[in-house]
Amino acid sequence: MSSTEILLNGFRKFRKLYYEKSPNLYRDLIKHGQNPRFAVVACSDSRVDPAIVLQAEPGDIFAVRNVAALVPPFEEDGLYHGTSAALEFAVRGLHVEHIIIIGHAHCGGVESMIHKQEGGEDKGMFIGAWTDLLRVARERALADTPGLEGDALLAASERHAVRLSLENLSTFPFIQEAIAAGELNLQGWYLNIFDGALEIWNPDRQAFSQVI
Ligand SMILES: [Zn+2]
Numbered sequence: 001m002s003s004t005e006i007l008l009n010g011f012r013k014f015r016k017l018y019y020e021k022s023p024n025l026y027r028d029l030i031k032h033g034q035n036p037r038f039a040v041v042a043c044s045d046s047r048v049d050p051a052i053v054l055q056a057e058p059g060d061i062f063a064v065r066n067v068a069a070l071v072p073p074f075e076e077d078g079l080y081h082g083t084s085a086a087l088e089f090a091v092r093g094l095h096v097e098h099i100i101i102i103g104h105a106h107c108g109g110v111e112s113m114i115h116k117q118e119g120g121e122d123k124g125m126f127i128g129a130w131t132d133l134l135r136v137a138r139e140r141a142l143a144d145t146p147g148l149e150g151d152a153l154l155a156a157s158e159r160h161a162v163r164l165s166l167e168n169l170s171t172f173p174f175i176q177e178a179i180a181a182g183e184l185n186l187q188g189w190y191l192n193i194f195d196g197a198l199e200i201w202n203p204d205r206q207a208f209s210q211v212i
Pocket residue numbers: 043044045067068069104106107108109110
């Protein structure tokens with residue numbers, strides 16, 4: 001079987017198990033348009049697909065995926081802001097009720113930022129500049145626990161990266177407006193598929209708590 005045939009078989013299975021059981025669900029989503037309540041910013045990593053991990057149905061989640069599940073700060077420079085464009089549509093076009101950042105354990109994007117910050121070579125054309133946005137996550141992890149290194153530094157930086165993206169979300173004027181109007185809620189989650197665990201950032205307690 002060719003490698004793409006695996007995916008085509010997946011589509012045939014989807015058509016049989018999902019589409020043919022409730023074609024009206026899909027047709028209504030086209031006729032009436034999508035109306036997702038959740039926008040999710042997740043990593044492009046193949047192991048952390050939010051629709052699978054959260055068992056969402058078509059139409060439930062407006063998903064933005066990029067390297068390291070990162071939200072950049074609001075910038076008006078006329079450049080190519082794919083993540084910001086998706087967030088703008090989610091908030092102003094779809095009026096989602098929640099934006100959820102889903103960072104994850106063993107994230108290659110956060111790991112490459114740490115590698116570069118520790119003097120490693122940056123071989124990429126784009127990844128280094130993108131993940132540089134996360135430098136402060138490593139700095140904050142080290143400020144919390146000086147001398148942290150290896151997997152512990154990675155895990156702490158990944159959690160700080162979620163919090164940093166939440167901070168960056170709050171720099172977008174249309175997000176500030178929606179929050180002030182009581183129409184939008186921001187959340188930061190941290191997924192660890194190795195342990196099958198999910199943690200949620202609690203800003204009141206300034207801590208992540210695990211979903212039971
Ligand atoms: Zn990742």
